[in-house]
Amino acid sequence: MKVKGVIFDFGFTLFYFDEPSIEKYFECFKTGLISSIDLLKKHNILKEKIAIEDFIKIFKRKRASSFKKSIKTKSEIPTSLIFQNALKIMVEKNTINDLDELNDQFYVKLANIYHSCEEDEWIPFENTKDTLEKLALKNLKIALISNHPNHKTIENILIKHDLFRFFDVIVTSAKFGKRKPDPNIFFHTLKKMGLESHANSIIMCGDEYADIIGAYRANLKAILLDRKFKFPFEKDIDVPNYIKVKDVSEILNFID
Ligand SMILES: [Mg+2]
Incomplete structure (x- = not known):
């Protein structure tokens, strides 16, 4: 032909992925999320423990709903946008300060860090x-x-x-x-x-x-x-x- x-x-x-399992995926994303939070801490965006816990909750919820939506609608919601939306919710709730100075590149960096664990697994x-x-x-x-x-x-x-x-x-x-x-x-x-x-x-x-x-x-x-x-x-x-x-x-x- x-x-x-x-x-x-x-x-x-x-x-x-060696020995693929749902648990392994979750473990990988957990490691990635911790590294992303470290970057947010370094930039003084997340400071107090309570804000970090709130962020984890909002991010996970956003990620789960985005995943479901992307499967259903065949539209992808990039991880960088999930970070952006989760932080926006926190600003609206006054849990963190305004993020005017952040650009798209910063959200992409957070997403890269979040997925970096995968880079060692594939x-x-x-x-x-x-x-x-x-x-x-x-x-x-x-x-x-x-x-x-x-x-x-x-x-x-x-x-x-x-x-x-x-x-x-x-x-x-x-x-x-x-x-x-x-x-x-x-x-x-x-x-x-x-x-x-x-x-x-x-x-x-x-x-x-x-x-x-x-x-x-x-x-x-x-x-x-x-x-x-x-x-x-x-x-x-x-x-x-x-x-x-x-x-x-x-x-x-x-x-x-
Ligand atoms: Mg495939």
Whole structure:
């Protein structure tokens, strides 16, 4: 098949989390939140213990509601905005002083710190680098689409493992605003790849419903990386004509 481009998903397609569990995710975010609070303390935004406790409560509530909303509406609420909104509530309640002097970069920094724990946890699969190296020798574009609320985290992980250089385009829901399977995030990626009128010559490779359904809606060729383990609340993939593979390297079998 003449393939002009390949789009990969990030989590559990190119990278994995060792022994993934809900507890491990929560543990990671707890560490990240403590580090973000340290930065807020350093800038004298959070001072008293009572304000810190209040902030934790508001942030967690905002994060949970944003997560639910993002799944339901396919709109991403970036972590930086959750920090901004949580602190705004505290200003309105007079728990902390006005934050006029803070700029967007500060909220992005808080989000980067919050997600930094993840950067140590995500590891490339054994054949990820080799597959990308082989694809890079072919005349095609390589892109990545990740449903992630913080763009820099994805870039940092790719840089850390010397994989950033393989990608012509990196799109996250944090930056674009919509999540997979919304077809618009795929159309946006195709446009950035310069291949907007070549959807049927593009492979989308991912490990779950959002990747395959999104690919179907955007008229891309879908390849499902069939994981051994299942996550809770996974949806059945009820579209025809997608290919299943067990290892990311098998994608090379579908490209001339
Ligand atoms: Mg995934």
